[in-house]
Amino acid sequence: MRISSVTMFEQSTASINQQQSDFLNVSKQIASGRRVVNPSDDPQAAARAVRVDQSKAVTQQFEDSRVSARNSLSQTESILNSVSDAVTSAKTLLVQASSDTLSNVDRESIASEMRGIYETMIGQANATDGNGRYLFGGYADNAPPFVKETNADGDKFVTYQGDNNTREQRIDSSRLMPVTENGDSIFKSVPTGAGYVAEADGDNKGSVTFSGPQVTNVNDNDYGENYRVGFSVDTFGNATYQVERHTGGVTWSSDDTDGNGLPSGTWTAKNENEGLDLSFGGLSINLEGAPDNxxxxxxxxxxxxxxxxxxxxxxxxxxxxxxxxADDAAQKADLRNTLNTSMRDLDNALDNVLTVRASAGARLNELDVVDAVGGNRMLNYEQTLSDLVDLDYVDAISEYSLRQVGLQASQQAFVDVKGMSLFDYLR
Structure with a gap:
């Protein structure tokens, strides 16, 4: 085979270029700290690295979502703590107001404190998060969920304008977590098994007051039903009573579920010194005073x-x-009955707020657990990515030295080859 000078020159040049290319690749690896600088360096590792990077981005997004969820839940838990304190303060004031030694002026003073607590509760119920959204309106979070209104009689009351949904946020691929509570579940709910509450009709004209009700037998067939005690008074002042059970809609019946009649009779003693003990549906209640028709x-x-x-x-x-x-007997009866009912309602409201608050606290704890799992997952992804594309500097420096020697050898060989000529040997 004939090898010309041009051929040797071209081969030497190609060898130098290859050595320079290999040396440059190693230099880029050392400079970047990555073994796979271009996808062509290791196509399989590059493809796997892309998938791992995508998984890391999703995990990071869930981590950011958990930060937002934690902020909402922390604010919810803080507000519920304030509401529970307000309910406790209101209950304390009602216990104080129940004392017979207080005058009308004293009770008006307590009412003023109660109104301050009431306004505080409304403010807490209409709290917003850091983005201006109302926390307790459900999905209707662009307007105050609780609004004061006035009826035709001039009575002021608060209505709920939100919905019954709970805003949720995805904190992990398999977990969609509620991050707030709707106002209905906080301010218009009671915990399961809250028990019975007695309430005097707002139009009562007599002086009947109640104590209880007390649960006497939860195994009674009629336990769990709702009842009312109605009074009739004839023109001679003789009072009769009848216990009725609610049977659905607006219908009331004097029969229990077994078909037997509920308590009824004549209340002959129309004075405040003789009471009436009634038992029905596993409950008992004591009545005192003089009823009106x-x-x-x-x-x-x-x-x-x-x-x-x-x-x-x-x-x-x-x-x-x-x-x-509270000057006459009817007004005093209204005072006593309303305070008794209100205190039971506040007890139920406090239990409910504490239950909802405990639920928010449990979700905060869950976020900590999911954060720990997400952190471990992120470490695994980073380790996998490092194994795929990161550079082993010990191997890289050895390769760098080897390529440097190879390049120098190629350059030296080129110098020697390009100087070779037959004319140098002719005399």
């Missing part, structure tokens, strides 16, 4: 259709009765 006492489960819970209505009723002078 048409007076009613409702005995219903808290949270039922006949006794819908409403923390703001409870506060409004308590303030109303404290601001009303």
């Amino acid at each position: 048409g007076d009613e006492i409702l005995v219903a489960q808290a949270g039922s259709d006949q006794r819908e819970p409403n923390l703001f209505r409870t506060m409004e009723e308590a303030i109303r009765v404290l601001e009303t002078p």
Whole structure:
């Protein structure tokens, strides 16, 4: 085979170029700290690295989502703590107002404090997050969920304008977490098993007061039903009573579920010194005073259709009765009955707020657990990515030295080859 000078020159040049290219690649690896600088360096590792990078980005997004969820839940938990303190303060004031030694002026002073607590509760119920969204409006978070209104009689009350949904946020691929509570579940709900509450009809004209109700037998066939005690008084002043059970809609019946009649009879002693003990449906209630014709006492489960819970209505009723002078027997009976009912309602409201707050706290704890899992997952992704594309500097420096020697050898060989000529040997 004939090898010309041009051929040797071209081969030497190609060898130098290859050595320079290899040396440059190693230099780029050392400069970047990555073994795979271009996808062509290791196509399989580059493809796997892209997938790992995508997984890291998704994990980072979930981590950011958990930060937002934690902020919302922390604010919710803080507000619920304030609401529970407000309910406790209101209950303390009602216990104080129940004392018979207080005058009308004293009770008006307590009513003023109650109104301050009431306004504080409304403010907390209409709290917003850092983005201006109302926390307790559900998905209707662009307007205050609780609004004061006035009816035709001039009575002021608070209505809920939000919905019954709970805003949720995805904190992990398999977890969609509620990050707020709707106002209905906080201010218009009671915990499961809240028990019974008695309430005197707002139109009662007599002086009947109640104590209880007390649960005597949870295994009674009629336990769990709602009842009312109605009074009739004839022209001679003879009073009769009848206990009725709610049977659905607006219908009441004097029969229990076994078909037997509920308690009824004549209340012959129309004075405040002789009471009436009634037992029905696994409950007992004590009545005192003198009823008027048409007076009613409702005995219903808290949270039922006949006794819908409403923390703001409870506060409004308590303030109303404290601001009303209690001079005659009927007004004193209204005061005592309303305070008894309000205190039971506040107990139920406090239990409910604490339950909701505990739920928010549990979700905050869950976020900590998911954060730990997400952190471990991120470390695994980073380790996998490092194994795929990161550079082993020990190997790289050895390769760098080897390529440097190779390049120098190629250059030296080129110098020697390009100087070779037959004319140098002719004499």
